[in-house]
Amino acid sequence: MLDHLVAHLASAACETDSAALTRALDELRRAHVTDMALVSDYIPEAARRLGEGWQNDTLSFLDVTLGTSRLSELLHEVGGDWKGDDAGGAGRPTVLLVVPPGEQHTLGAAVLACRMRQQGVSVCLRIAPGLTELAALIATRGFDGAMVTLANVEKVESCAVLVRALRTLGKGGLPVVVGGAALQAEPGLQGLTGADLATNSLEAALALFGVDATQKT
Template identity: 25%
Template structure:
């Protein structure tokens, strides 16, 4: 029987239309037609992954069955959740949960490494960047400390997970703003990760971000920030001009992949 060569792409497009447009419209129509229907926000909230489902995905990615993990995410997507919602409500919380398991000695670094790598793969598969010809060569990231920050432990943990996940990592831990700007001007990076240790370093961080935006060889470079001040107040990331933040190393790796995927689609 004849099958179109682009059948998979067409099915993928149809699935995105159904989950992103048709199902939300049907849900809204439901609230307009059905007497005493629950508010639409309550309906959508009920579709979101819960703690038990996040726990379950974490244990799946700690195993070696990527297909099972992909099937699990597919089930969640078929509920009508967008890819953005899946990232915020399922994949990123799962990465955070892996970090918590690691901190509680429920799994070791090798376990977390493989788990985070599988989450990265899932994210890129569902964002359709995994098959890009330049996928491996373009996943280049620079990890840097901002002026006044001499604590590199957190950044080094992220660095190790990134390397294990297939990223090419450059480090700049001198805290020299001019050196950071020179490095991103002379070399192409998909993402830069910047750390700040206290409120006293925020102004210096803002200045570095301005320089990176202005000088980067990659005009679409993704900027993620981390450190205790962002864990305490994630909204501060947007205030300093960054694109993302994460509360721990596994979540930071997933944030880097998301930034890569966003830029790859532009």
């Protein structure tokens, strides 16, 4: 991953001129950066730098909000061919990916969903779903596992409630993994939430689900 390209992508995302991001993407293309690398490396790192800029007071709330929105649009553009929000298929692994209520940072979940879709996994992404919606999903979809992403460590309690709900609705047969930026701030996230595993390793999560995914280009 080239640092100057990440820096340009992050700064371009904050520009009021939307063409700036197009120019940054053109630069990435000229450097032969693949869509897979954009999704897995460049967009997440650019988003991380926006958050870092907010914490360091070098970027305003407006900058970060605009930048995150633009990066989300770019993710949709370059990752649009990797479909996964469907009913799966015979022999196709299926994962439920959930963002807890009150969690405002959803770009990380979108990146994770796109990465799994690259690997042939059908992903059902839900943001702050209600209990009724979760019950219907779990009753009608044969999920191999559930993932809960958490960016804000202050939302650990709501995450734990969600994990308990997933366990209850899955009748003990649905493995649950938690991950996200909160794991760096709270290494004991697994115990606090009651999840089967707390990790930011996609490979480890899929292995727990018994999913043998094949990465696609």
